[in-house]
Amino acid sequence: MRAFEIPSLSLCIYRKGKRMLSVAYGFSNLRFEQRATPNNTYRVASISKTITAMGIAELVNRGQLSLDSRVFGAKGILPLLAVDQGHPWLRFITVRHLLEHSSAGWGNQEKIEFNRTPQTKRLNGTALLEFYIRAYAPKFQPGRQHLYSNIAYVILGRVIEEVTLRPYEAFISDVVLQPNHIEARMGKTEAGENEVAYYSPDNANPYTYWSPSKLNAAAGWVMRAEEVGCFVFSDAFQR
Template identity: 35%
Template sequence: MEASESTPAYSVRARMTIGARPCERRQPFMIRDIGREVVELIKDASDVVGRLMRDTERYLAVAVVIRRLVENFMTRHGVPGVSLAIAYKGRLVFSKGYGFADTATQEPVTTKHLFRIASLSKPITAVAIFRLLQERRLSPNLGEGWVPALRLDEKVFGQGSILGTTFGTPPANSDIDQITVQHLLENTSGWTNNPSDIMFDPARINDTQDDLIAWMVANRPLAHKPPGTYHVYLNFGYLVLGRVIEARSGMRYADYVRQAVLTACGISDMHIAGNTLADRRPNEVRYYPGPGSASDPYGILVRRMDAHGGWIASPTDLVRFLVRVDGLPTLPDILSPALIQTMVTPTSANLPPATPGGTTTPANYAKGWAVHSSVAAGQDNYWHAGDLAGTAAFFVRTTDNYCFAFLANSRDDASDTKLDQMRTDMDELWWDIKKGVERGRNPDRVWPTGTLL
């Protein structure tokens, strides 16, 4: 029984003696109070049971729709196992694993299994950069006071820049010394993947991260000058951003991300992946080549990809991350509204023309997130997709209060056509789930209550 003004906070035994003769009893009063508590308890239990019955009914209805769509996807693309999670208004309303984490042992996928998330690592790196933008530090320059730990317009390479000459001095007139943090975030540095994406170049298989950066600075000229002219998707740019984070935080990249981003989102089981099967964590899935594919999921240097493609996670933790950077009034975000708006503002740079002098098209990319360039910042969905040999991943934050994450332990990559179709189907899967579950009804009336993330 709770204490109140009419119910002093001392024991029942004391109430029988304090301020009264020992023979005076207050039993009728106590029985009446206990009876009231029992009635309230029964009422509360009835509410709980009713809510559980309603949620069970909703969950089963939702599960039937999702299972059909997911199993169709798995069959079409020969995927052994997938896992997904859905949040609505900041609450986890559905999460489930399908198929096998390990086909040899028939270990089923659960919601706790970790998957490589490939390029979904880029939004995580972007948020870490914005956490540094949000930090205030005392400037070493007298009179400046407290200043951001990082700025978007700061130069990255060359004398007086963030990384200085750690990776060599940029060649004269190369414009590499004009590349800023924003250029790297927006994939507008001017570097391209021609003749190859250096992160997957067999000739550089034994290079460290530092070796790769030093080689690019010294040997690969910018294809588009000045920086900021065109958008070209570039894994290497996010590798460099990982080193920017290290230079400004004074910590290893993964350690800073854990401290400043993951812990702030309530996440404790995300890690940088290993390269080989022997590196597989106890709760990590096994990865498989797609049907008819010669790709080797354990022949790629995932650990070296840390800031652009190196993390492993569960879908539940990915939606935990999304709901803390969604700019929606459901749960407190780990970035200010102004910084979130800046982060998802589309780049002003377009894709380069297919032929010299040809027309350009919008990049549909912001700072670590895919967006629609035609939509005002913050008024659009934002998302990212990624894949590696043995891995396919997708997540999205929508303007109508949803966050969705989907991970698979295989990639349908026997041909470019098959891979493109898998990427399209992975994007469309969420919209098919949403349409199939809602069927034009109010989302508040079709999803289970869920748990607060």
């Protein structure tokens, strides 16, 4: 922790589904010298993608969705997302491609989700996704290679909303989190109750550099380390 200037760490160890250890080290807030405890919550970043994938799997199991369904275009799941001005390959992207990071676009190395130009700061929801789709063309034909992408999972969140006609967060809470007695919430720009304070080694503001709510299905969830452990040993995860 000292070597990498990490202010706090929450550790939870499970063995055969039973919690063996739950401890925290360091400070949840350096400014106020508050000690970290196992009750502190953290942004769990890309663990959110696994949660989203479980939501997609539930829809597939229910017969409400096919992994090979096309996402964009007039006959796609999200027909209202304007792809007419985008690359022709966009119309061939399927749910499976988004899940497997083989959709060919919006790779993390470009950091487009952190592009905080005056234009993108004003955009949310559909308008922001349409900006990404128009501005960043696929790098290869969908399914040919893998390219890790936050935006692909944000789109999967929209797929869940379109299929269920419910907000992403509400659906995930009902079918993934609550049945497994997992407490979690969607992060906001400012820290919530019991949430640790965040710091950035490069002096970027961790509260304005990116918005958890905009990356909800990709990196938006907040929970305790114990909840992450419960999640890994949940019936839904094991399936």
